[in-house]
Amino acid sequence: MRSAEVKGAEAILETLHRGGIDTIFANPGTSEIALVRALDETPAVRAVLGLFEGVVTGAADGYFRMSGRPAATLLHTGPGLANGCANLHNARRARSAIVNVVGDHARDHLALDAPLTTDVEAVAGPFSVWVRRIAEPADAGRDTADAITVAQERRGPATLIVPADIAWTDGSDPVTPPAIAARALPDDAAIENAANVLRNSGPRALLLLGGGALDGQGIAAAARIAAATGARIASETFNARAARGAGRPFVPRVPYFGEAAEQFLAGVAQLLLVESRAPVNFFGYPGRRGQPLPLDAAVSTLATHAEDGSAALIALAERLAPGVGTPLPSITLPERPQGPINAASFAAALARRLPENAIYCDEAITAGLELPGVMAGAEPHDELDLMGGAIGGALPLATGAALGSPGRKVICASGDGSALYTIQALWTQARENLDVTTIICANRVYAILAYEHLQIEGRPPGPRALPVLSLARPAIGFADLARGFGVEATSVASAEALDDALDAAGRRRGPFLIEAVFEPMTLPATRP
Ligand SMILES: Cc1ncc(C[n+]2csc(CCOP(=O)(O)OP(=O)(O)O)c2C)c(N)n1
Numbered sequence: 001m002r003s004a005e006v007k008g009a010e011a012i013l014e015t016l017h018r019g020g021i022d023t024i025f026a027n028p029g030t031s032e033i034a035l036v037r038a039l040d041e042t043p044a045v046r047a048v049l050g051l052f053e054g055v056v057t058g059a060a061d062g063y064f065r066m067s068g069r070p071a072a073t074l075l076h077t078g079p080g081l082a083n084g085c086a087n088l089h090n091a092r093r094a095r096s097a098i099v100n101v102v103g104d105h106a107r108d109h110l111a112l113d114a115p116l117t118t119d120v121e122a123v124a125g126p127f128s129v130w131v132r133r134i135a136e137p138a139d140a141g142r143d144t145a146d147a148i149t150v151a152q153e154r155r156g157p158a159t160l161i162v163p164a165d166i167a168w169t170d171g172s173d174p175v176t177p178p179a180i181a182a183r184a185l186p187d188d189a190a191i192e193n194a195a196n197v198l199r200n201s202g203p204r205a206l207l208l209l210g211g212g213a214l215d216g217q218g219i220a221a222a223a224r225i226a227a228a229t230g231a232r233i234a235s236e237t238f239n240a241r242a243a244r245g246a247g248r249p250f251v252p253r254v255p256y257f258g259e260a261a262e263q264f265l266a267g268v269a270q271l272l273l274v275e276s277r278a279p280v281n282f283f284g285y286p287g288r289r290g291q292p293l294p295l296d297a298a299v300s301t302l303a304t305h306a307e308d309g310s311a312a313l314i315a316l317a318e319r320l321a322p323g324v325g326t327p328l329p330s331i332t333l334p335e336r337p338q339g340p341i342n343a344a345s346f347a348a349a350l351a352r353r354l355p356e357n358a359i360y361c362d363e364a365i366t367a368g369l370e371l372p373g374v375m376a377g378a379e380p381h382d383e384l385d386l387m388g389g390a391i392g393g394a395l396p397l398a399t400g401a402a403l404g405s406p407g408r409k410v411i412c413a414s415g416d417g418s419a420l421y422t423i424q425a426l427w428t429q430a431r432e433n434l435d436v437t438t439i440i441c442a443n444r445v446y447a448i449l450a451y452e453h454l455q456i457e458g459r460p461p462g463p464r465a466l467p468v469l470s471l472a473r474p475a476i477g478f479a480d481l482a483r484g485f486g487v488e489a490t491s492v493a494s495a496e497a498l499d500d501a502l503d504a505a506g507r508r509r510g511p512f513l514i515e516a517v518f519e520p521m522t523l524p525a526t527r528p
Contacts, residue, residue, distance in 0.1 A: 008140035009038035011172030012101060012162065015141045017044045019148035019177040021072050021099060023063060023403060024048070025056040027084075029076030031116075032103035034167035036074075047074065048403065048432060050396070051424040053084030057157075058396025058422060059403070060098045061091035065241045065384055066359065066404035070097040070151050077104055078118025081159075086390035087422070088127040088157050090397075093388035094240040095155035095211060095305060099147045100128070106165035120161050129156035134166050141175035148177045155305070183212070183308040185315060186301075194302040194312075195319050197270050202230035204269035207302070209235045209251060210276030213309030214242035220326075221313035222274075223249030228321035234264070236276050238385040245354070245380040246331040253372060254279045254292070261292035268294060273301045275309035282389060285456060332377030337495035340519035343370040345495035346413075346441065351378040353502035355409045359384065359401050363394030364413040365448050367441030367518065392421025395438060399425045402434035409506070410436040416471060416478065417446045423481060429511040430486030436512075437505040438482075443518035444472040450523055460523040482513035489513040 006014075012035065016024070026047045028036050039047050050056035056073050063071040075081045081102050091098055104110070104120050124131045130150040134143045143160055151158035185191075198205050207222055214235055219242075222233045235242060235253045242251070255261045258281040271278060271293060278299050281290050293299075302316065303309035317324075333352045337345035347370035354360065356379040362368055363386045375383075384401060386393040398412035419440050429436050446469040453461045453469070461469055482489035492498045492514060501514045 005170055006172045006174070007034060007038065007168060007170055008134065008137045008162065008172045009034040009167035010041055011141040011174045012144045012167070013038045013042035013045050014174035015144035015177070016072055016099065016148070017042060018174060019145060020069055021148065022046065024072040024074050025050050025059045025400070026074035027051070027053050027056050027076065027080060028074050029080060029103065031077055031105055031164040032074055032167070034164065035101065035103065035162065048428060050428050052422060053080050054087045054392055054422045055396045055399065055425045055428060057084035057091060057098070058087035058393050059400030059425070059428070061087060061094055061096045062361070062384065062397035062400025063404035064096040064098060065094060066401045070099055070148065071400065072099040072101055075100060075102045077102070077116045078120045078123045079116060081120060081123050085123065085127045087393055087396055089390050090386060090388040090393045092127060092129065092156045096240070097151040097155055098157040099151050100124070100157055100159040102159060102161050103167065104161050104163050107163045108165070124159040124161070127157060128159040129154040130158040131161070133161040134163065137166050137169045137171035140166060140172040145175040145177040149180065152180045183306065185311050186303045186307045190302060191312060191315050191319065193300060194272055194316055197272055197300060198225065198229040198231050198320060201270040203232065204267060205229070205231040205272060206265070206268045206270070207231055207233045207272045207274060208276045209233065209274050209309065210239060211305055211309055213274040213276070213303065213313060214239055214251070215310050216243040216248060218310030218313045219243060219249050219251050221317035222251070223326040224317045224321040224324045225313065227326050228324045236279070238387055240384065240387055242383050243380070244375060244383050245378045247328050247380050249326055250329055250376045256282060258285060258288050258292055265293050268297050271297055271299045273299065274303050274313060275305050329376060331379065334374055336499055339495055341493065341495050341498055341516050342519050343367055346498065346516060347371045347374040349495060349499040349502055350413065350439070351375050352499060353506050354378040354381055354411060355506045357381065357408055359405065359408055359410045361394045361398040361401060361410065361412040362386070363391065363415060363418045364441050365415040365418060366451065367415060367443060368413060391418040395419060395425035396422050398436045398438065399428050399434060402429070402436050403432065410434070411439070412436060413439045413441060416440050416442040416444060416476065419478070420476070424485070426482055426485040426487045426511065426513065433510050435509050438513045440478045440513065440515045441518060442478060442515050443521055444475060445470050445521050447521050450521065454523055454527055458527045459525065478513065478515035487511045487513050489515065491515040491517065493517040
């Protein structure tokens with residue numbers, strides 16, 4: 001086809017295809033119709049409909065985390081993009097490469113200030129590593145190729161704004177983006193410096209792992225280093241993707257709450273960063289420092305986020321721990337839990353029933369407080385966390401993770417409050433017949449916020465404040481909601497029934513939802 005005959009929309013989709021992007025999570029509008037039409041001409045790129053933009057962006061995040069390849073999104077003008085921004089924020093924090101294709105009004109229509117007109121660049125800016133508006137049809141292929149390159153090099157959402165007339169006008173050519181270089185090993189000086197730090201500081205050193213350092217090989221190397229030098233290892237509190245479970249060394253995480261994090265980090269004199277940042281508390285609290293690391297601790301870097309932390313750990317282990325092995329935890333499953341569903345019995349049931357090689361997406365919030373220790377003995381799995389704290393991430397993330405790694409079972413645990421931001425993800429799971437089991441931890445309250453009230457105010461929320469944090473009246477029927485979206489579901493209210501439901505879910509294929517009704521939350525009367 002000569003470029004005179006190639007429409008901007010076709011050049012964009014063909015360039016996505018040439019750049020290795022075969023999946024586009026979409027929620028289109030009128031300004032994207034030419035792009036929708038071009039799907040018929042580009043069968044190599046398939047669109048997956050999400051019924052809210054937060055599903056679209058969260059799914060693209062999960063897709064990248066599991067496949068290592070970017071997905072595209074298709075979003076409608078400033079308001080459509082804005083709806084997707086919370087999960088774009090999470091994706092940016094996860095360093096997930098995504099190409100956002102955001103349609104906008106035709107160029108001559110923009111000046112008329114039609115109802116959907118917004119400053120799309122301003123909406124995109126804080127949630128993107130790169131933003132560009134295509135100026136002319138001839139630029140469509142090149143700009144799309146740039147977006148694909150930059151999303152992968154800077155590891156985040158790249159946003160390409162496409163005026164509708166550019167999409168429907170001839171005069172474009174697809175472009176083949178250049179191959180992306182593999183991430184480099186840190187230079188020898190960084191590895192030697194880390195070796196010296198560890199030789200000199202031994203148990204007072206902490207290797208803090210994040211990003212790609214948490215793959216199976218990275219944590220195995222870190223554990224060997226720890227065994228040889230006495231250094232401690234830990235992961236960041238939340239991680240984009242971490243290899244966990246039996247057969248892998250246990251890597252504790254820096255605790256979420258500031259006080260616990262300070263205790264965890266007490267005595268650390270040397271912090272060595274491996275694709276991570278020095279810990280920062282999630283929130284500031286009256287009278288508390290925001291950084292839990294001891295004030296006199298030195299911080300140095302083995303691998304930056306742009307480098308290959310896993311390979312760096314392997315190189316470091318060769319220097320410090322040749323021939324050193326580490327005992328690996330075997331599968332250790334808890335007893336069958338009994339009684340009401342609470343954080344402890346939920347953790348026991350989930351760990352017991354986690355299928356081998358599952359992908360576990362976590363947004364259980366307070367329901368998940370007991371998980372880390374118990375899941376260490378479960379079948380080996382990959383864990384994907386909520387990275388930017390913007391809740392409503394897990395159901396979309398699980399959706400994209402399932403599409404990004406066909407054949408692997410996805411287990412997703414979400415607080416009931418969190419699930420309701422993006423519950424429509426269930427419909428996409430049903431339509432695509434994705435092998436995802438969703439567990440809704442139905443405690444019928446924003447429990448974490450009640451705890452935070454206690455922390456900050458010294459007492460639990462009173463009778464007028466509590467309703468702002470309570471989901472109890474009316475009680476939400478998650479199993480009914482799931483069925484309405486085409487997902488089979490069950491509701492359980494005892495630990496035994498939860499254990500059975502998870503067992504059954506592990507044996508079936510396709511989307512399924514378990515509403516786990518938790519025992520009512522109890523808060524102490526004063527700050528503990
Ligand atoms: C996008 C967004 N909106 C609001 C919040 C504030 N927030 C944090 S946790 C939370 C409640 C979570 O409730 P749930 O998922 O039921 O978990 P629980 O606290 O009960 O364990 C809210 C509203 C947030 N973090 N992100």
